[in-house]
Amino acid sequence: MASIDLSKYSEKEKKTAKKTQSSGGMSDILNTEISFLEKKFGAKEKEGFYSELGLLLSTGVDIKTAFEIIEEDIPNKKHKALLEQIKNDIISGKRIYEAISIHVKIFSKYEAQSIKIGEETGKLAEVLKELGAFYESSIKLKRQIVGVLTYPIVVISMAILIVYFMLSFVVPIFSDIFTQTGGELPAITQFLIKLSNKSGTIFGILFSIIxxxxxxxxxxxxxxxxxHYTSALFLKIPVFNKLIQKIYLARFCQSMKLLAGAKVMINEALDLVKNMIEYYPMEKALEIVKQEVVTEGKLLNESLAKHKIFPKKLVALIKLSEEVNAPEIIFEKLHKQYSAEIEHQQAVVGKLIEPIFIILLGLFVGFILVAMYLPMFEMSSGNF
Structure with missing residues (x-):
């Protein structure tokens, strides 16, 4: 990160002292102004905000100046207004987690609780940096999910368009030629022409379904x-099911690592992580796990072991972390391990899928070409 000149902010602080005192009423106006755009302050913006704020606070910069420095580099006026409101709320007496909690459509309970623990334990800068790292990793995980799903979707879409073009435009040209010449067509050619005649209806139904x-x-x-049904469907897709599951296991481990580092109680941590995961099978499993840990007094590893979604290796390492009281270290190790496995498996899946789709598409196009040229070969040999 580039060096920051803080001198101008000390001058600005003197000029804006009076303005800050009267910011109470302005806070409500700003809240109304930005409410309809709150969702646009997403993971990318949060990653930059938390990382920069954590860095500035760790170097001894006061909270007001830190917010002003961050605001300087934000081009989006609504995002700048959001941070201005949070800053003014903090200056007026609110704690940081309270100022953030006001914006429920932007900041989750997970973030607010982590920041609250950071303030109470004197580790705010560390917690903010961890939140920045969390969102950086979340962005990477989302890209991995998109990367896993995008290639097959694009290839299938291209294949559908190519088949549609050939059945709707190429086959009819050959069909007209064969009609003019007369003679009985091979069965494969007759089938393809019938398919071509119904292609409008077939693709109309297909596009309607999509x-x-x-x-x-x-x-x-x-x-x-x-x-429930979409998650169950994904879990039945070979190769992809294990990859997607590892992506969410990595997210689970990273979330637990952050909360363990912030010393959040296990019942609160499970509740917060459940709401952050956004993966139905894991959410439901964590609901049961929380119930057993809180009401029955079971250890985390004992409850996790009952659910197939959590691998035995993960459960064994969590058991070790409970025995040596080092959950943060173990969850960090698991997160790094799953992240490395995801990158490797994603590359393997990409290399595996590409030739399969090329072969399937080639076979179908080859079928069309054979069906169209077979009558021509018969004509040249005098059998047509």
Whole structure:
């Protein structure tokens, strides 16, 4: 990170002292102004905000100046207004976690609770840096999920378009030629021509189904029944199921590492992580785990061992962390290990999928070409 000149902020502090005293009413106005854009302050913005704030506080910069420095580099006026409001709330007497908690559509309970623990234990700068690292890793994990799913979707879409083009435009040209010449066509050619004649209906139904699925996802993706069935579907896809599961296990370990470092109680940690994971099978498992840990007094590893979604190796290492009282170290080790496995497996999956799709597409295009050129070969040999 580039060196920062703090001299101008000491001058600005004198000029804005009076303005700060009267900022109470302005806070409500700013809150109203930015409320409709709150969701746009996403993971990327949070990663930069927490990392920079943690760095500045660790170097001894006061909270007001730290916010002003961060605001200077933010081009988005609404994001700048958001940080200005948080800063003014802190100056007016609120603690940092309280000022952040006001914006429930932007900052989660996970973040607020971590910051609260950081303030209470005197480790605020460390917690903020960890939150920055958490969102940096979250962005990476989301990109990995997108990367895993995007390539097959793009290839399948291209294959559908190519097949649609050939059936709708190429095959009819050959069909007209064969009709003019007369003669009986091979069975494979007759089948393809019939398929071509119905291609409009077939692809109309296909595109309608795709549109319906998109609408269903947009309207139902937060509902339990939808999340249950889509998660179950993903878990049945060979190769992809294990990769996606590892991505969420990595996120679980990173979240637990952050909360363990902040000394959050296990019941609170499980509740916060459950709400952060966004993976239905793991959420439901953690609900049961929390119930058993809190009400029955079971150890975390004992309860996790009952759920297949948590591998035996992970459970064994968590058991070790409970025995030696080093959960932060173990969860960090697990997170790094899963992250490395994800990168390797993602590369392997990419190399495996590409030739499979090329072969399948080649076979279908080859089928069309054979069906179209077979009558021509028969014509040249005098059998047509």
């Amino acid at each position: 549109a319906a699925l998109i609408i269903l996802h947009k309207t139902q993706n937060k509902k339990d029944w939808y999340r």
